[in-house]
Amino acid sequence: MATDVHRPVISQAVHVEGLTRSFDGRAVIDDLRLDVRPGEFVVLLGRSGCGKSTLLRILAGLDRDIEGTVLVPRRKAVAFQAPRLMPWKKVWRNVLLGLPGKPERAVAEQALDEVGLGHRSNAWPKTLSGGEAQRASLARALVREPDLLLLDEPFGALDALTRIKAQRLVGELWQRRGCAVLLVTHDVEEAVLLADRVLVMDGGVIAHEQRIGLDRPRDITDPRFAALRAGLLERLGVEATAAEAA
Numbered sequence: 001m002a003t004d005v006h007r008p009v010i011s012q013a014v015h016v017e018g019l020t021r022s023f024d025g026r027a028v029i030d031d032l033r034l035d036v037r038p039g040e041f042v043v044l045l046g047r048s049g050c051g052k053s054t055l056l057r058i059l060a061g062l063d064r065d066i067e068g069t070v071l072v073p074r075r076k077a078v079a080f081q082a083p084r085l086m087p088w089k090k091v092w093r094n095v096l097l098g099l100p101g102k103p104e105r106a107v108a109e110q111a112l113d114e115v116g117l118g119h120r121s122n123a124w125p126k127t128l129s130g131g132e133a134q135r136a137s138l139a140r141a142l143v144r145e146p147d148l149l150l151l152d153e154p155f156g157a158l159d160a161l162t163r164i165k166a167q168r169l170v171g172e173l174w175q176r177r178g179c180a181v182l183l184v185t186h187d188v189e190e191a192v193l194l195a196d197r198v199l200v201m202d203g204g205v206i207a208h209e210q211r212i213g214l215d216r217p218r219d220i221t222d223p224r225f226a227a228l229r230a231g232l233l234e235r236l237g238v239e240a241t242a243a244e245a246a
């Protein structure tokens with residue numbers, strides 16, 4: 001099959017067909033198919049080591065040693081669990097890092113404002129809290145004005161309260177920006193809170209798909225929320241407690 005990576009597409013934000021990625025002769029991704037609509041929020045769940053990060057890295061263009069077809073928009077951005085800020089550059093310079101041309105500081109400050117970090121624009125990365133550093137990393141993604149935002153466990157290292165705030169922020173940014181989002185997480189509640197569609201990866205493919213038809217903002221005390229959460233946990237091989245399943 002032809003390998004056709006990173007050509008801009010219009011009808012889908014992501015179109016993946018027949019994707020295979022092997023390490024040492026073992027296919028971690030094995031003939032995978034995936035479509036994401038423009039503006040859709042998709043969450044990818046799966047057991048540790050099932051290939052979620054590998055898939056995200058391929059979509060981000062960071063791994064091209066693949067077979068199959070991968071079509072994604074030219075404007076895409078990625079944020080990882082570790083914010084990956086350069087310690088020797090002020091926050092605003094980090095936000096502009098790698099952008100083509102000579103973008104003005106105001107471009108960074110607008111994105112920092114959008115994530116509630118405008119007041120730390122001139123700070124050094126080491127003076128930021130974990131949540132602030134993660135927001136700076138999001139601002140760096142936003143200045144790219146992505147049609148596709150790829151998020152690899154961006155809240156994984158945050159404490160519970162900061163995590164809730166960061167989840168809300170990503171939900172708001174997505175609604176404001178209208179870009180497609182593909183978010184990798186281990187957190188089933190986060191998936192039901194944010195996603196239009198949750199995908200469960202297993203055996204190198206998308207093994208299960210769950211639409212989340214609940215209105216936003218979502219109410220975690222809604223019994224339908226609990227039922228979706230329990231259903232996904234079951235898919236992941238985790239028994240929900242009786243209280244959770246109720």
Ligand SMILES: Nc1ncnc2c1ncn2[C@@H]1O[C@H](COP(=O)(O)OP(=O)(O)OP(=O)(O)O)[C@@H](O)[C@H]1O
Pocket residue numbers: 023024028046047048049050051052053054055
């Ligand atoms: N560069 C590499 N070289 C060899 N094996 C790799 C490489 N990258 C990933 N793998 C292997 O591919 C498999 C999938 O890894 P990946 O990081 O995509 O999983 P994951 O689903 O994101 O896991 P987690 O949820 O724990 O982050 C693992 O078995 C991993 O060891």
